[in-house]
Amino acid sequence: MIRSLELRGVALSRGGRLLFKGLSLSLGAGEACALTGANGSGKTSLLRAVAGLAAIEAGEVGFGGVDPADARAGGLHLAGHQDGLKPARTAREELEFWSVWSGGDAASAAGAAEALELRPLLDLEVRRLSAGQRRRLALARLLAAPRPLWLLDEPLSPLDAAWRERFGAMMQTHLAGGGLILAAVHDPLPIAARTLEIVGPEMGA
Amino acid sequence: MSRFSTLLARETALAWGRGGGPMVSVGFYAGVATLLPLAIGPEPARLAAIAPGAAWVALALASLLSLDRLFERDYEDGALDHLTLSPVPLELTCAAKCFGQWLATGAPLALAAPVAAIALGAPLSLTPLILACALIGGLAFAFTGGIGAALSLGARRGGLLTAVIVLPLFTPPVIFGGGVLSAFLSGLPWTAGFVLLCAYALAFVALGPLFMAAACRNALS
Amino acid sequence: MIPAPAFLTNPERFMAFSRWAAPMFGAIAVILGLAGLWLGWSAPPDYQQSWTVRILFIHIPTAWLSEFAYACLASASLLSLVWRQLLADAAAQAAAPLGAGFTLLTLATGSLWGRPEWGTWWVWDARLTSELILFLIYLGYMALRASMDDEIKGARAAAILGLVGALILPIIHYSVYWWNTLHQGASVFRSGGSALAPVFFWPVILMVLAYTSAFGSLWLVRIRGEVWRRRADAAALRAARA
Numbered sequence: 001m002i003r004s005l006e007l008r009g010v011a012l013s014r015g016g017r018l019l020f021k022g023l024s025l026s027l028g029a030g031e032a033c034a035l036t037g038a039n040g041s042g043k044t045s046l047l048r049a050v051a052g053l054a055a056i057e058a059g060e061v062g063f064g065g066v067d068p069a070d071a072r073a074g075g076l077h078l079a080g081h082q083d084g085l086k087p088a089r090t091a092r093e094e095l096e097f098w099s100v101w102s103g104g105d106a107a108s109a110a111g112a113a114e115a116l117e118l119r120p121l122l123d124l125e126v127r128r129l130s131a132g133q134r135r136r137l138a139l140a141r142l143l144a145a146p147r148p149l150w151l152l153d154e155p156l157s158p159l160d161a162a163w164r165e166r167f168g169a170m171m172q173t174h175l176a177g178g179g180l181i182l183a184a185v186h187d188p189l190p191i192a193a194r195t196l197e198i199v200g201p202e203m204g205a
Numbered sequence: 206m207s208r209f210s211t212l213l214a215r216e217t218a219l220a221w222g223r224g225g226g227p228m229v230s231v232g233f234y235a236g237v238a239t240l241l242p243l244a245i246g247p248e249p250a251r252l253a254a255i256a257p258g259a260a261w262v263a264l265a266l267a268s269l270l271s272l273d274r275l276f277e278r279d280y281e282d283g284a285l286d287h288l289t290l291s292p293v294p295l296e297l298t299c300a301a302k303c304f305g306q307w308l309a310t311g312a313p314l315a316l317a318a319p320v321a322a323i324a325l326g327a328p329l330s331l332t333p334l335i336l337a338c339a340l341i342g343g344l345a346f347a348f349t350g351g352i353g354a355a356l357s358l359g360a361r362r363g364g365l366l367t368a369v370i371v372l373p374l375f376t377p378p379v380i381f382g383g384g385v386l387s388a389f390l391s392g393l394p395w396t397a398g399f400v401l402l403c404a405y406a407l408a409f410v411a412l413g414p415l416f417m418a419a420a421c422r423n424a425l426s
Numbered sequence: 427m428i429p430a431p432a433f434l435t436n437p438e439r440f441m442a443f444s445r446w447a448a449p450m451f452g453a454i455a456v457i458l459g460l461a462g463l464w465l466g467w468s469a470p471p472d473y474q475q476s477w478t479v480r481i482l483f484i485h486i487p488t489a490w491l492s493e494f495a496y497a498c499l500a501s502a503s504l505l506s507l508v509w510r511q512l513l514a515d516a517a518a519q520a521a522a523p524l525g526a527g528f529t530l531l532t533l534a535t536g537s538l539w540g541r542p543e544w545g546t547w548w549v550w551d552a553r554l555t556s557e558l559i560l561f562l563i564y565l566g567y568m569a570l571r572a573s574m575d576d577e578i579k580g581a582r583a584a585a586i587l588g589l590v591g592a593l594i595l596p597i598i599h600y601s602v603y604w605w606n607t608l609h610q611g612a613s614v615f616r617s618g619g620s621a622l623a624p625v626f627f628w629p630v631i632l633m634v635l636a637y638t639s640a641f642g643s644l645w646l647v648r649i650r651g652e653v654w655r656r657r658a659d660a661a662a663l664r665a666a667r668a
């Protein structure tokens with residue numbers, strides 16, 4: 001169970017170019033942090049590095065004493081632009097698969113669908129969903145299998161104002177239950193959160 | 206285990222739908238088997254001499270189809286990211302993908318193989334052996350093919366590249382399978398070749414996923 | 427984690443070493459090659475192959491190098507996968523076209539030799555066939571490198587393929603020999619050849635050493651070129667952002 005996330009002096013590079021260095025952050029249970037920065041500053045890369053998908057150049061990523069391999073295997077969710085949903089499969093098939101894959105089951109998938117009002121859409125194929133509906137389906141995975149750390153990459157962009165607010169409430173509930181949220185954003189998060197701006201190596205030095 | 210079985214079910218379903226799935230592979234296979242007599246001439250004696258070999262090579266080529274999409278879709282749409290965030294090791298995930306590919310295209314192709322061989326003039330008695338060879342060879346094709354598919358992630362012209370990488374890996378199973386069939390037809394002992402084919406398939410079922418997982422991690426990084 | 431050996435982590439040391447080693451290997455290659463040619467030309471014609479035997483003075487060294495270059499490529503791939511050092515990757519990359527070139531030379535000289543000896547340009551002989559597949563493996567390796575947009579990812583993917591090739595080559599070799607014995611009845615050609623007469627032994631040995639030395643020289647030059655290219659790339663990138 002992840003209770004905290006610590007980044008110490010993290011440096012990341014992409015395609016031979018140093019994105020940033022010396023980035024530190026400490027996030028405790030019930031805390032949220034919004035990552036801001038210009039396009040291409042490395043927000044997505046940082047989330048992928050925390051998820052263990054990209055290697056870090058220098059520094060350390062710690063999960064409060066939890067082994068990083070365990071933390072990544074069962075302690076965190078990543079929700080990005082690319083949702084990994086297959087256009088030809090139905091929303092139900094996709095939600096149930098990802099629920100089981102992340103440690104939930106069919107019942108928890110149904111509960112998540114309820115919370116995001118996906119019930120009438122479940123028998124549709126993913127390709128027939130609108131961008132906002134599709135994002136709600138992707139976000140339903142966060143609720144279908146509870147994992148403490150949410151790594152969100154522009155989670156709100158295709159959602160309308162009403163859904164942004166409701167997803168904000170879901171984030172609030174997650175934090176109240178001891179969860180942690182690290183989100184890359186352009187617009188402010190609908191919840192109280194610290195802000196960490198990523199700046200390039202030249203400016204940060 | 207329930208994670209693995211749901212993954213296998215999903216991968217088989219995806220492979221079934223990917224690029225037309227078994228229909229396209231079997232159709233391609235039938236097409237090649239039709240072109241051969243057109244190019245070589247219809248004399249039965251000539252065709253019968255090459256029938257098992259031709260059926261076998263066409264099978265290897267048909268196995269190449271849709272292979273390049275094995276990892277590419279998941280890589281592009283982000284599903285591969287999510288698949289890594291699980292207690293199931295990526296090696297096992299890769300094995301499930303190859304196994305799903307084999308169930309969805311390898312097995313239907315294996316059913317079509319005896320038909321193609323007989324249509325080209327092979328005797329009926331070859332049926333059980335060519336079916337068994339095609340099933341086991343298909344496993345070898347899927348698991349060696351997966352290596353090529355995973356390595357060409359992130360490349361331009363991935364499909365063609367996959368074929369260029371994979372064809373040398375196909376030579377031993379093509380040799381062993383073709384050898385088994387021709388030895389059987391000439392009344393020679395064929396078990397040695399069959400054992401070698403099984404050994405090759407098993408070796409790559411075991412080793413292939415290690416290379417695929419390494420290639421996927423590299424592509425995702 | 428085992429620390430990377432010093433010869434990998436420090437390109438400067440390699441550059442200093444190769445600066446004199448590359449020309450030295452080249453000179454050795456020329457001297458040995460001339461000696462080998464002189465001995466070879468003064469050797470009498472073979473009682474079976476007549477003057478065609480001279481092709482073997484090129485064919486045998488290139489055949490050896492086609493496999494030796496792959497061994498170099500695979501070793502460098504392994505080093506670059508374990509330690510992620512630029513130099514090991516440059517070495518693997520530099521070995522590939524050389525190996526492919528030697529493989530092509532082997533196929534061409536084998537074909538030239540086969541015309542008078544076997545009466546045909548190409549025979550599906552076990553050695554020729556596995557050489558051809560080796561050539562295809564080199565092609566696949568180079569194609570993979572060439573088609574990757576991200577150079578770092580391309581390097582690692584190529585290194586993995588290099589290791590897959592090292593694993594598969596002995597299997598292919600074995601399977602091709604198995605295939606050749608299986609189809610022996612259909613083949614009108616004797617497999618293998620007569621043992622080389624002793625008078626040809628020394629010229630062949632000299633030529634093998636000369637070619638290996640030439641390979642060493644070319645390899646070092648290519649690695650140097652690769653190191654320079656990457657430095658220039660990095661400099662251009664820095665200049666573009668400044």
